[in-house]
Amino acid sequence: MSQPAARFARLALLCCLATATPAAAAPWSSFAPDTDVAVRTHDGRTLRGRIDPRSSDDTLWLAAEAAGITITSTTPAADVLEVVAATPVTLPPLWTEIIDDRPAPSPAEAPIAANDRVQSLELFAMPANWDADPQIDGLRVWVLPRNAHGELVAIGGSLRGELLVETGDARPANRRFAVEERWQRELSTTAFGPEGAVLELPFRHLRPEARTEFPPLGVLQMRLIVPGQGAYDAVLSDVLLTLPSWNRDRSELLTGKRYFPGEPRPQRP
Helix, strand or coil: CCCCHHHHHHHHHHHHHHHHHCCCCCCCCCCCCEEEEEEEEECCCEEEEEEECCCCEEEEEEEEEECCCHHHEEEEEHHHHEEEECCCCCCCCCCCCCCCCHHHHHHCCCCCCCCCCCCEEEEEEEECCCCCCCCCCEEEEEEEECCCCCCEEEEEEEEEEEEEEEEEECHHHEEEEEEEEEEEEEHHHHCCCCEEEEEECCCCCCHHHHHHCCCCCCEEEEEEECCCCCCEEEEEEEEEEECEEEEEHHHHHHHHCCCCCCCCCCCCC
């Protein structure tokens, strides 16, 4: 190449470099890493989080924490319309605890409405063992009469209960729900505490551990008769009669026996 041609080529290159438009900076380039921002995208979404140090001119990384776990997301620069500073984002818990469905114990000093009029009856029930052997003895039931304000009422009265369970055989036409247990208790105001009146209702006929052909559930119907006020009903339609036992089910499947060697079996009274 001749010298004039070479000089012309260098001059053209310098002109191109002088007139070239610098690459546009990313919309988040003015924010330091770990800054909390809100990001508006071209498709109308709004993203929130802190700028992750892995962000580049091409991709925005956002991070947020919940229960000690960091959640990240990536967004291409072409999708980002605007980035503004924002308050830190707070994520909800990733899980919740399993909660016992019995009434929560109230503080000892919690007031109990006395000599008040009952508006409704609330029940909680679960299988329980209260003697020396390991078998289920019956139901432990929490009885909570409540007034029109939802307050627990300590009231005297007569409580009657029935437990219905599924009976019959493998043929659907022969299956039905029948009353298996009945109870009656007299309640006084002294029977009530912060958790209501707690009763132990024994199984006289039912042996739920030995029932393998039916779900371990029953229907508990109770009526509280309060002199001078009336009768109040409550129904629990899915009461556990015994706790599920995967190992007993497996033992019965493998050996035909539901009880383990040396284990005492429940006896009818």
